[in-house]
Amino acid sequence: EPYRLAVSGIYARLAATATRLEIDSVRAPVGEAEPYDSVHAFKADLDAIHHSLVSTNAVVIARGRLRRLRRAIDCFGFHLASLDMRQNSAVHERTMTELIDAAHPGKSYAAMTEDQRVALLTAELRSARPLTSLFVKYSDETVGELAVFRQAAVAHATYGARSIPQCIISMTKGVSDLLEAAVLLKEAGLLGPTGRSAINIVPLFETIEDLQACAKIMDRLLGIPEYRRLVDSRGGVQEVMLGYSDSNKDGGFVTSGWELYKAEIGLIEVFEHHGVRLRLFHGRGGSVGRGGGPSYDAIVAQPGGAVNGQIRITEQGEIITSKYSNREVGRNNLEILAAATLEASLLQPKRVAPNADYLEAMEQLSALAFKAYRGLVYETEGFVEYFWASTVINEIATLNIGSRPASRKKTKAIEDLRAIPWVFSWAQCRLMLPGWYGFGSAVEAWVVQHPDKGVAFLRAMYQEWPFFRTLLSNMDMVLSKSALGIASRYAELVQDEELREKIFGRIRTEWHASIDSLLAIMGHDRLLQGNPLLERSIRHRFPYLDPLNHVQVQLLREHRTHDPDEQVLRGIQLTINGISAGLRNSG
Incomplete structure (x- = not known):
């Protein structure tokens, strides 16, 4: 009876609180009561019941629905979700x-x-x-x-x-x-x-x-x-x-x-x-x-x-x-x-910094990779035209997948493009360029500059430094989902043949260099050799995924005529969703 009375009183205050918040109560309270000033007061009442149950050896009851409710109050209060x-x-x-x-x-x-x-x-x-x-x-x-x-x-x-x-x-x-x-x-x-x-x-x-x-x-x-x-x-x-x-x-x-x-x-x-x-x-x-x-x-x-x-x-x-x-x-x-x-x-010591030689090598690799990446994306004439022609960036904007437009301004400049459609577009054409470009040429240049250290030094760096190991592991996964043959079909969407070969040729060279450098440092013969479960999962997805890319390329050709068909656009949107689902972490 004391617990029934206490719960009735708590519910009356909770119902009054719901009324103040303009929320309909599930059922009417037994009597009238003042609303809770804060969720802390509500939690305090529930805590009092919990402590009473524990003190009277009714722990089984305290650990039932009451425990779940108290946990829900901790998480959600009266606001449900923090914004x-x-x-x-x-x-x-x-x-x-x-x-x-x-x-x-x-x-x-x-x-x-x-x-x-x-x-x-x-x-x-x-x-x-x-x-x-x-x-x-x-x-x-x-x-x-x-x-x-x-x-x-x-x-x-x-x-x-x-x-x-x-x-x-x-x-x-x-x-x-x-x-x-x-x-x-x-x-x-x-x-x-x-x-x-x-x-x-x-x-x-x-x-x-x-x-x-x-x-x-x-x-x-x-x-x-x-x-x-x-x-x-x-x-x-x-x-x-x-x-x-x-x-x-x-x-x-x-x-x-x-x-x-x-x-x-x-x-x-x-x-x-x-x-x-x-x-x-x-x-x-x-x-x-x-x-x-x-x-x-x-x-x-x-x-x-x-x-x-x-x-x-x-x-x-x-x-x-x-x-x-x-x-x-x-x-x-x-x-x-x-x-x-x-x-x-x-478990990680706070004061112990990574090997100084590793830090210096990473700084140099970063500078070389930065130069290669900026050289392609921001300093190559015609790259913007190539990107907009060879990817589904225009068609992605028609999908209800985000709350914001593809670009921050009404331009086609890469600087103004939002990061999500930028990455998503490269995933759709199976190049995954933002996840690896610049690494291969950086490693090749670094090895030439440091013949006394070579790949053996980078291999030790991979084995001993978690940051570098994670960086390469993620790159390994990204490159395993890329497909240069399929990407070449998207490149054919670029009308300017000279521009197409100039840019795609650079991407192709860097792709091979990045894979070769990655495998040499990791000591592997193939991509994802160290993660056979993921390798098998991706291999089983490709037979379903690759045809969608070929269908998408053909639909893009048709849609980009002077008389686009809404049904064709709908087909492109479906292939975008399908490819994204197959690649999983694509955008």
Whole structure:
């Protein structure tokens, strides 16, 4: 009877809470009660019942449905799922420009230097007055951005702070990018005048240049008292997100992986110096070109001190389906992530750096691979035309597979292309170029420059250094899914024969060189020799996959006539889905 009365009272408060949140209750409560102020009060009531059951030797009951409900409350609270806010730094810059110019006539925020911006923004953080005014008419973009932050404040008041815990600034390029977000949080009431913040501000470093600068940016940022108070109010933890997609598109697979690794080492040193705990957020995609690959190997291969008990990673839609649609498979994958995090945190020495010779060799290989990749993608005349003609980039844009257009701007430039369609297009034509290009020529050039070390040195480096081993293992998997013969059929879609042979010839040469170098370093005779299960799986998929590529090429020819047929486009879309399913981690 005491438990029945307690549960009835709890349900009455829960029903009142549901009414406040405009959610229909499953059944009417026995009586009226005040709604819960927070999910913590609800959890406290359930905990009281749990402790009472345990104290009266009713542990069997406590470990039943009550235990599952308490666990659900821990995970979901009243908000169900936590959401991150995310916006490009350029949008925040335009918003802040308009706000500053209206509040400080005569000042031009856009014309200010970085130091001037930092000084102005920190002064705004110290000021108690609002920056916005009801008497100023702002642009639609500025009104929309302010509305997003204010709606986040409403969500916090309604569902609790865990409903929106992060504000991510993509394309972070300087200290002012994060201070701009802090000022916007202040305008919405999510950051108080004392520096106490209700939301974490998370920089996202994406391009090669930004990854190289991220340690200096965070060092300066954490040295600003106004921002440091914000970090301290969040438990002394600062999250930093690292982007795998744009860094790959910018510098190629080898350089992207290496610059990410170096960025982590630099961040670890900076955060130790400031006494702030670092939580890395890895923006990994499904494909190897966007940071994909075995999660366990990726976590264990992080530099010492990078994991430190916690890590965040993104999982793409196609990967979520394959990893978590089945309960047992999902549990196994979560156990793998937990095991890797524990191993990386507890078993890897934090202070022991990799062999200095390995670091130097990797730096040189990265520079050579970067030169080869940039030489093809950004410095070869006609490459853009070749890419748009020989891949399904135009047709991918017609699929409902993403929330954003293929390009950030209305151009065909590679710089403006989003990373997902870039990688996805190369996967469809079976070249998988973002996952290997530049490696072969880099190794060949490095061996010529270091005849005293040669491939034997790189083989030792592969065997002893987890980072290099994981890099090559992922490349091994990508190359095993490529098919040069099928790719040549897509190249035939390029009308300019001279352009076609010039670019595809370079790709073909680099493909052979990359495979030869990879096998020589790994000491294998064939691709995936060290992973027979995956080798068999891919081999069994090819008889179903290859015909889809040939059908797709023919449909592309028909669709790109002057009188395209909607049914033909529908056929292309079906082949895109089929090839993606067969390749699995394709985008």
